Amino acid sequence: MIVLEIEDIKKLVGKIGFKDFIFKLINTLEEDYSKWETFDKTPRVANHVNDGVIELMPISNDELYSFKYVNGHPKNPMQNKFTVMATGQLSVTKTGEPLMFTEMTILTAIRTAANSALAAKYLAKKDSKILTLIGTGAQSEFQYLAYSYLFDLEEIRYYDTDPKAMDKFEKNMKEFDIKLTRCTNSKEAVKSSDIIIVCTADKRNQTVITKDMIEKDVFISGLGGDCPGKTEIQKELVEKSTVVVEFLEQAKIEGEIQQLSKDFVCTELQELIKKDVVLNVDSHGTILFDSVGFALEDYSVLRLVYDLAKANNIGKQMNLIPEIDDVKDLYSLI
Numbered sequence: 001m002i003v004l005e006i007e008d009i010k011k012l013v014g015k016i017g018f019k020d021f022i023f024k025l026i027n028t029l030e031e032d033y034s035k036w037e038t039f040d041k042t043p044r045v046a047n048h049v050n051d052g053v054i055e056l057m058p059i060s061n062d063e064l065y066s067f068k069y070v071n072g073h074p075k076n077p078m079q080n081k082f083t084v085m086a087t088g089q090l091s092v093t094k095t096g097e098p099l100m101f102t103e104m105t106i107l108t109a110i111r112t113a114a115n116s117a118l119a120a121k122y123l124a125k126k127d128s129k130i131l132t133l134i135g136t137g138a139q140s141e142f143q144y145l146a147y148s149y150l151f152d153l154e155e156i157r158y159y160d161t162d163p164k165a166m167d168k169f170e171k172n173m174k175e176f177d178i179k180l181t182r183c184t185n186s187k188e189a190v191k192s193s194d195i196i197i198v199c200t201a202d203k204r205n206q207t208v209i210t211k212d213m214i215e216k217d218v219f220i221s222g223l224g225g226d227c228p229g230k231t232e233i234q235k236e237l238v239e240k241s242t243v244v245v246e247f248l249e250q251a252k253i254e255g256e257i258q259q260l261s262k263d264f265v266c267t268e269l270q271e272l273i274k275k276d277v278v279l280n281v282d283s284h285g286t287i288l289f290d291s292v293g294f295a296l297e298d299y300s301v302l303r304l305v306y307d308l309a310k311a312n313n314i315g316k317q318m319n320l321i322p323e324i325d326d327v328k329d330l331y332s333l334i
């Protein structure tokens with residue numbers, strides 16, 4: 001069984017190159033979304049605690065099984081701990097044999113960025129130039145980078161309630177050739193924007209953006225509303241928008257659409273990828289990608305990382321499953 005630590009993921013992404021890795025991942029996501037019917041899917045299992053949530057995200061098809069362990073504790077940064085931390089495993093479906101165990105805190109940020117940009121590829125205006133980021137925490141630079149590969153961006157407008165998070169974002173953005181506009185509130189940040197990414201963390205129903213703030217048709221990627229009682233977008237704006245989700249059954253529990261009627265139905269991202277449905281801001285007005293993060297995205301990044309790790313000889317073989325001549329003689333090991 002291969003085990004991948006942070007250093008291994010850094011080595012692997014460094015070897016492939018971040019941009020190529022994102023493109024490979026977008027291709028892998030498209031391949032897996034296209035086989036949507038072949039997956040055994042379930043909403044994730046969530047253990048809710050006072051200041052956060054701990055979740056298990058399983059999925060499988062005939063070939064591979066994967067799960068991710070992930071938390072969401074918005075107050076963690078006050079103790080200099082990440083809001084979101086994750087680990088994950090990939091196994092062979094036929095036998096249940098584990099193939100790989102890996103860090104997934106970084107991989108979650110990468111797969112969330114690739115998946116958000118993938119949705120924008122189908123839904124946002126092709127000539128989008130201004131990107132807004134509300135919430136400049138751990139996920140933010142990854143989001144910018146993935147979008148910058150698909151759109152000819154000229155300006156990023158950004159806002160965070162924590163000025164230090166904006167300072168950090170500015171420092172990391174310095175190496176890129178893009179106009180940076182620091183804003184003093186969400187209303188100013190979304191002004192004249194083509195793409196709005198809302199990526200805040202707070203375990204309550206916030207109203208980070210409202211219908212009144214949106215002056216023209218826009219693509220919104222709502223990433224931070226991902227738990228019961230944790231939303232970012234005003235109900236009226238959700239109602240006004242054409243909504244696309246990852247997996248409707250899970251989005252109804254955790255997404256912005258938890259604010260709407262239980263009977264609410266909308267398009268899933270897989271339908272766009274399979275070309276069963278065609279949607280775009282140009283023809284349909286404001287579109288909200290109400291993302292909560294679905295297990296298939298972790299499956300895609302895990303299978304890609306496993307193939308690349310094997311091909312590049314990265315990671316450690318670890319003895320986590322016994323290898324003995326007579327498997328009925330487990331007792332012999334102790």
Ligand SMILES: NC(=O)c1ccc[n+]([C@@H]2O[C@H](COP(=O)([O-])OP(=O)(O)OC[C@H]3O[C@@H](n4cnc5c(N)ncnc54)[C@H](O)[C@@H]3O)[C@@H](O)[C@H]2O)c1
Pocket residue numbers: 072074077083084108109112134135136137138139140159160161162165199200201202206208222223224225226291292293294
């Ligand atoms: N949809 C997905 O697949 C997915 C994946 C990963 C993370 N997330 C969610 O994305 C969010 C961000 O994750 P992160 O790892 O970047 O967290 P983080 O804690 O590092 O950053 C979140 C930032 O949001 C800011 N913020 C909170 N309320 C705000 C408000 N009203 N206006 C502006 N800024 C505000 C905080 O100051 C913080 O800097 C979390 O809610 C997390 O659960 C979703």
